[in-house]
Amino acid sequence: MSAIQEVETVQRALRAIRGQERWLLGLLFTAGWFLLPSMGLAAEGTAAGPTEYRDIPYIGSRNLVWIVAQLHLLLAGFVLGVPIFAWLCEVIAWRGGEKRYDKLAKEFTKLLTSAYATTALFGGILLFLLVAFYPKLMNYLTDVFFPSFLLYCLLFLLETATLYLYWYGWDAMQYGRKKTLHVFLGFLLNFFALFIMIVPNAWATFQSSPVVIADGTAFERAWAATWNPTWWPINIHRLIANVVLGGYICGAYAGVRYLSVKSTEDREHYDWMGYVGNFIGVFGLLALPFAGYWLMREIYQYNQQMGITLMGGFLSWLFIIQAMLIGVLFLGSNYYFWLGITYRIPGSEAKYRRAMLMMLISLLLCLAVWMTPHSLVASIEEAQKMGGAHHPLLGVLGVMSAKMTVSNLMILITFMSFVMYWRAGKQDTAGWAKLGKAVMGAVLVVASLAVIVLGVWGYFVPAIVRINYFSTSQVAIVGFVILTITPLTALLLKSAKTTTEMVWGSMPPRAGYALVLNAVMVILLMTLMGYARSSSRVHWHVYGVMRDTSPYAYSPALGSASLIMAFCTFFFCILVAFIFWVATMGDKYKAAAGSGGKGELPHGIPAMAGGAPEERQ
């Protein structure tokens, strides 16, 4: 092309855009904004070598990745947690014949389809951001984990296909062998979901506790890196946490609907749904502290610096906040059980009010111990009076022996709250009822004393004895109590007479608010611990292997971090509300058109732990 032709081309182009200047200016401005990160790119790259980091103005690359990663993780927790109990509900309906559980499972699964797409969307955004902002790190991780990347893609395809079959085949596969196939699909859905969780867990845990081998094939190196010291502790911890998150979010959904519905039928349905959500959340919550303790133990054993950074160093304040959040969760869950006794089983309040008071006082005392820090926040004057930041008397409550003891006791109390709820409104008729109750009482008292004795004794033995034997014994004792009292109570109630019918839909509005509060606490807890786990790597991308050399190679102050955590919690709640709104839009339309209706919803029928067997006809 000659110079004259080029000039003519430009002139033609200029004539063509006449009248579109504003639009073009806007386009140029937008393009310029998107290209801003490339300015950062230039700043972070070296003259000779490849680009190591890119940045984005104002918000900063680290903050953006942090927010998107946290949202992706929360959504993933929901998407992986909900199918577990949706499937369990379906199995209960399939084996027990209670249709309402099938309906509940379907209602939960409906939420999954839109939540799944949103999770994948955030996963995709996260991947793009990581590749764009941290090319050096991503190159390294790709080099280590290439085979598992492929596996992950395959798992994603299988999970997606199974989810579609599971959801869209729900009505078509309702009866006979088809139902069996549908239940199997639900199992497959959870099976693939489990692997979808544990494969990326390997990438994240590798950053904290890397295992690097220089020799071997790509597969061998990936496998060694995957099987790192904190991989399984995280897998177990996240699996349980996902169930807790899913349960409480569904509880919150039911709580919100309960507060807004008008008809008695709907109130009964969402009251029952809230009960099931809270029950599942509590069920997971009982096991969660054990899993968390194991994870922290592995981190501490892997690296003293990381362990102390988390448990005794600058991140240790997070564990006081964590204690507060878990405490609110325990209080909220128990409060919901107690409100259930008072309002759903009329006349039971007088019988159980004293027991509820004792449980409440015990819970608060345990929580006071759990929340007492080892190093206290004090003014200079106060510190002078104490002789430092360590209180001479209450300082002993600030260490793990005390924390483990009270967390075990809180689990026991919460379990007994549930048993109390289960038994409310029933009268034992079995001949061995007196003996059975005496055995249960004795087991509970002896177990509580044993937990306390081991906790106190823990101060006088070497740390390794406390960690390996005493703490595990405390967990085993609590497990023994649960495994002893649950079947004994079930046996007792099998022949029990119902004295008071359970009345669904009679809970006060504050029960709905308690469900919402629990969900918010769980989300806050996950954002808090997400920050703790990532920050424990301090200035390393891959601990001890690849140093963070970006301008963000510092741990944000706890105050700044809490702003991001609060934002993530708020935004996630908005996202979930949006997903629920979208998922239920069709129902509302159908209901308005008169073709909807709740069909066979509970009419005084008890839940898993709510009533006598004869009512289940």
Add this chain to the structure above:
Amino acid sequence: MGALGKPIILMVGMYAFLKFVLPNIPGSAPLPSSLIFLYLLLTASGIVIFETLSGESKDAFWGPIQRFLTGENIGGLQALRYGVFILFPLLVGWQTYGSTAVSDLPPTESRTIHPAPPGEYTGLSNPVPKTPENIMQGKGFYAAYCSPCHGGNFDGKGPAARGYIPAPANFADPTTIAMLQESYLFWRIKKGGVGLPIEGAPWKSAMPRWEVELPDEWIWKIIMGEYDGAHQSPRTWE
């Protein structure tokens, strides 16, 4: 005011216990206001939870508060109601001003007593064999260099201890060296107070930097002597 009276008495009683009784128990000390606030918050939460467990108790608890705030049938308490309406915002404003205004007082302290050690000190194990001779020698070094502050009984009550705030560590307390690995103590003794990271407030510690005076072997022996003398064991994983 019947149902409201008990919670008020409970809150006042709890405050009195935390402020005046607990600090006077032998071996105790006054509680910082942050801890008192925390315990009072828990007490208040417990009261609200218990009083709202049933409709009757909720009405009995909230009813008087509601009636007082709305002015419904409170008779001669109207003046008090207006007083609360005027004083409460002023109190909040005063508290807010007090916590945000520029002050010549030093900031509230949140010192981390056991901050994380530098990477080069993690994973170290004591190279000195644990023999009675070495332990005895370690105790001897301890007596010479450490006991003036940390005490002959390893309880942080040496003759010089009263001159320091924060007080020297009490090794007999199961929440100090028993929670730590030997390598941690090696770092602390070698680098002293000035070697603490920022969250450990290095300016608050008078611990000398012993690396300038003692060889590493002596430090390892002192560590053995400390654990033995304080009847504690270091944290291990085996």
